[in-house]
Amino acid sequence: MNLHEYQAAEIFASHGIRTNPGSVATTPDEAATLAQAAGGPVVVKAQVLTGGRGKAGGVKLARTPDETREAASAILGLDIRGHVVRRVLVASAVDIAQEIYLGVTLDRARRQNVVMASAEGGVDIEEVARDRPERIVRALVDPFLGLHAWQARQIGFALGLATDRVAGFATIARQLYDTYLREDATLAEINPLVLTGNGDWLALDAKMTIDDNALFRHPGFESLRDLDAEDPTELDARQSGISFVKLGGDIGCIVNGAGLAMATMDAVMLHGGEPANFLDVGGGASADQVAKAFSLVTADPNVRAILINIFGGITRGDVVAEGITEALRRVAVPVPIVVRLSGTNAEEGRHLLSETGLTASDSMDEAAAQAVRAAHAA
Ligand code: GDP
Ligand code: MN
Numbered sequence: 001m002n003l004h005e006y007q008a009a010e011i012f013a014s015h016g017i018r019t020n021p022g023s024v025a026t027t028p029d030e031a032a033t034l035a036q037a038a039g040g041p042v043v044v045k046a047q048v049l050t051g052g053r054g055k056a057g058g059v060k061l062a063r064t065p066d067e068t069r070e071a072a073s074a075i076l077g078l079d080i081r082g083h084v085v086r087r088v089l090v091a092s093a094v095d096i097a098q099e100i101y102l103g104v105t106l107d108r109a110r111r112q113n114v115v116m117a118s119a120e121g122g123v124d125i126e127e128v129a130r131d132r133p134e135r136i137v138r139a140l141v142d143p144f145l146g147l148h149a150w151q152a153r154q155i156g157f158a159l160g161l162a163t164d165r166v167a168g169f170a171t172i173a174r175q176l177y178d179t180y181l182r183e184d185a186t187l188a189e190i191n192p193l194v195l196t197g198n199g200d201w202l203a204l205d206a207k208m209t210i211d212d213n214a215l216f217r218h219p220g221f222e223s224l225r226d227l228d229a230e231d232p233t234e235l236d237a238r239q240s241g242i243s244f245v246k247l248g249g250d251i252g253c254i255v256n257g258a259g260l261a262m263a264t265m266d267a268v269m270l271h272g273g274e275p276a277n278f279l280d281v282g283g284g285a286s287a288d289q290v291a292k293a294f295s296l297v298t299a300d301p302n303v304r305a306i307l308i309n310i311f312g313g314i315t316r317g318d319v320v321a322e323g324i325t326e327a328l329r330r331v332a333v334p335v336p337i338v339v340r341l342s343g344t345n346a347e348e349g350r351h352l353l354s355e356t357g358l359t360a361s362d363s364m365d366e367a368a369a370q371a372v373r374a375a376h377a378a
Helices: 005-014 028-038 065-075 125-131 149-158 163-182 212-217 219-224 232-239 258-270 287-298 317-330 346-355 364-377
Strands: 022-025 042-046 059-062 088-092 096-107 112-118 136-141 185-196 201-203 207-210 243-246 251-255 277-280 305-312 337-343 359-361
Touching (some): 005 185, 005 207, 042 065, 112 149, 112 163, 163 201, 212 219, 258 277, 258 364, 305 364, 317 346, 337 364
Parallel strands (some): 251 277, 337 359
Antiparallel strands (some): 042 059, 185 207
16 A cells, blocks of 8 residues: 555654655645745645656745645646646745655565665656666665664765764664554655755655555554545455456456466466456355456456456355356356366366356366467457
8 A cells, every 4th residue: 555745754754754744735725825824935746646756747846825826736637647636745845955865675585674775866766776776775674683773874874975964864764664664564765865955854755655464453544545546446346355456468367366366367378368457356256256356357348258267175166156157147247258167066066157158177277278269269
């Protein structure tokens, strides 16, 4: 789950990181009123769940309330890579002397959290990562010891910071690491972390992704979810307890179990097809769940065939087959369906399915090949 800048900034501040406080406006007039209250130049920033807002015209400086109104009306409604701006953050403009990149994320290959920093902070960090990776300092963090003070200072020195700025930087790096850990984030990022003209450190941007699997530990985060920004089908799926991720292909996949769902997508690709989605119906495959899965998958107009892949462990194949036939009575499915059913009572299940005219196989490979052929023929 991604947080908006203003939400992440509030969380950073609650962990002691100095941020540039601002307020959110949804109309140009509201923005102008906030600028009036700020009593000086402000920055107006699009609140969308994507980076690179600056380059896309989503961050503007304004000297007066009138300029703020203009800036806000230019930014509100702007489409930044598919994210329409509905809110802007208005904050006092800061006099920037130096911009640093600072982030914490998980290095899966090394199985450790990693702190990354660069003296080339600001809007072009992706470019730095691509063209001058040596300009990014990385420090792996021992999971038992955390980010040591000396380690944080070492990052500061490696960035070439003035000696008397290193301690301040190290404090923020440790606070950010602490925030990342305690809030169960998979990413916590400040870009830019700035040194102001007065020599103070200030987090001018805030980005945070929370690990969805840890959300149950943070019930407060649910209210931060931006339902406007979510794919409506994925939202619908989550509310039904189905894991669903929309992809670009034309073969709809309905599978029980996350691992099998991944393997199913691989099988489709091995036969020259492209999966339209990842879908895990969860434990069983009741008529309700399968009917829901059918409507999720067929909501995508690109889908030309559906591959159902169910392995009956505790779930019995005949019950699954009844679920599928019952679901088909409730939902109209306009594309060919291929079923692979194996495991407990699979034979009875396949028999039931073939009676209703469906193609059922016990081989995943064969079913995937059939689904790809069906999609290509359609
Ligand atoms: P992003 O492009 O989505 O990462 O948006 P940021 O919040 O990082 O803003 C982009 C850039 O706008 C920053 O790197 C700064 O250079 C600039 N910026 C943001 N806030 C201020 C401010 O208060 N004063 C000044 N002078 N520049 C700002
Ligand atoms: Mn930024």
